[in-house]
Amino acid sequence: MNAIRWRYAMDAALYGPRGFFVSGSGPADHFRTSVHASPVFTAAVFRLVSRLDAALGFPTPFDVVDVGAGRGELLRALAALAHGSATPGAAATPLAHRLRLTAVEPAPRPADLPPDIAWTTEPPAGITGLLTATEWLDNVPLDVAVPTGTGWRYHLVDPSTGEETPGPPLTPEDLTWLTTWHPTPTPTPTPAAPPTTAPVIKRFASTEGPEPDANLLITGRGERGEREGRGGRVEVGRSRDEAWGLAVGRLRRGVALAVDYGHLRERRPVDGTLTGYRNGRQVPPVPDGSCDITAHVAMDSVAAAGAQVAGCAYTLVSQREALLALGADGGRPALSLAGSDPAGYVRALAAASAVAELTDPAGLGGHHWLLQPVGVAVDALMAR
Numbered sequence: 231m232n233a234i235r236w237r238y239a240m241d242a243a244l245y246g247p248r249g250f251f252v253s254g255s256g257p258a259d260h261f262r263t264s265v266h267a268s269p270v271f272t273a274a275v276f277r278l279v280s281r282l283d284a285a286l287g288f289p290t291p292f293d294v295v296d297v298g299a300g301r302g303e304l305l306r307a308l309a310a311l312a313h314g315s316a317t318p319g320a321a322a323t324p325l326a327h328r329l330r331l332t333a334v335e336p337a338p339r340p341a342d343l344p345p346d347i348a349w350t351t352e353p354p355a356g357i358t359g360l361l362t363a364t365e366w367l368d369n370v371p372l373d374v375a376v377p378t379g380t381g382w383r384y385h386l387v388d389p390s391t392g393e394e395t396p397g398p399p400l401t402p403e404d405l406t407w408l409t410t411w412h413p414t415p416t417p418t419p420t421p422a423a424p425p426t427t428a429p430v431i432k433r434f435a436s437t438e439g440p441e442p443d444a445n446l447l448i449t450g451r452g453e454r455g456e457r458e459g460r461g462g463r464v465e466v467g468r469s470r471d472e473a474w475g476l477a478v479g480r481l482r483r484g485v486a487l488a489v490d491y492g493h494l495r496e497r498r499p500v501d502g503t504l505t506g507y508r509n510g511r512q513v514p515p516v517p518d519g520s521c522d523i524t525a526h527v528a529m530d531s532v533a534a535a536g537a538q539v540a541g542c543a544y545t546l547v548s549q550r551e552a553l554l555a556l557g558a559d560g561g562r563p564a565l566s567l568a569g570s571d572p573a574g575y576v577r578a579l580a581a582a583s584a585v586a587e588l589t590d591p592a593g594l595g596g597h598h599w600l601l602q603p604v605g606v607a608v609d610a611l612m613a614r
């Protein structure tokens with residue numbers, strides 16, 4: 231067995247020469263994020279952009295930098311909203327000619343991407359505007375630690391089979407992260423469950439929503455884990471803290487926004503959340519490049535790392551709260567509209583059901599929005 235640390239296995243599997251995210255068709259073919267779910271999400275982000283633009287005094291250019299841009303879906307949609315081409319009859323907004331859009335992504339630039347969207351592998355320095363990252367941090371490679379009779383050790387994984395075995399002791403940096411951010415509860419046994427078949431949306435976890443579904447964690451690891459004394463494994467989020475801190479450091483003035491599923495110190499999932507996705511299905515997390523490998527984000531530790539770089543307090547809310555604050559309206563349209571404007575009624579009905587999906591606390595609504603301001607106040611941006 232050629233076993234290596236999960237962090238390196240995940241990096242090669244997702245971003246190596248034949249990595250899942252750089253050589254395949256793109257994330258949208260394998261799972262659905264909020265960006266893909268509905269234009270309601272993009273419209274809310276655009277509302278945040280507009281409010282931030284005003285708070286920053288209408289700068290030229292106003293940057294939107296999307297880290298982990300997929301195939302540029304969010305930026306394409308924001309450009310359409312700014313130029314008024316998203317809705318029939320809509321006019322261009324004042325932002326249209328000041329907006330500078332940059333996708334940050336290790337995958338190659340899509341051939342059909344509009345030329346006014348820049349494509350790069352590193353966030354540019356000196357951003358004035360919004361740096362956004364939707365479901366990026368859960369794909370930042372991380373290590374898995376496991377308690378043994380001789381202390382915490384890295385879990386090593388064979389990239390071709392996913393088979394795991396305890397390896398060397400944790401470095402002092404990772405041990406410090408673990409004791410600071412992941413005080414471990416006594417591991418409790420998780421019930422065995424059959425593999426799930428069709429979760430289209432990536433995993434969710436919320437402090438408000440239900441407990442993360444431990445059954446899903448069994449998919450791909452149950453049998454092997456039990457053989458090797460599975461129990462108490464912990465995902466070490468230090469690499470995500472560093473990645474987020476670097477991204478926030480690129481902001482001169484504005485807001486860095488991370489939208490992701492994750493957990494807080496009081497309720498870390500027992501035994502971790504590492505899992506795989508392929509073609510809309512949850513699969514065993516075998517880091518061989520054939521599937522997405524993802525783990526929930528320790529949002530509070532990421533936030534603390536960002537706040538240290540930004541020198542400002544952060545705001546952490548659920549997606550539900552964020553979208554409602556940004557004007558997403560889940561109310562059903564009045565039935566009378568069906569008579570006077572049938573097409574408008576159908577559009578409003580579709581929007582209402584999209585809002586319901588995006589704000590469902592047990593689903594996408596349970597995702598976290600981390601807003602990290604630099605030189606601007608967040609309160610006014612998110613006021614209802």
Ligand SMILES: C[S@@+](CC[C@H](N)C(=O)[O-])C[C@H]1O[C@@H](n2cnc3c(N)ncnc32)[C@H](O)[C@@H]1O
Pocket residue numbers: 251252257263264265266297298299300301303334335336337351363364365366369370
């Ligand atoms: C789950 S997808 C999310 C795509 C899109 N943001 C969405 O919400 O649909 C994660 C994306 O992050 C990208 N990514 C991973 N590491 C990155 C890095 N260091 N810099 C930029 N993008 C990265 C991956 O290639 C992948 O396209």
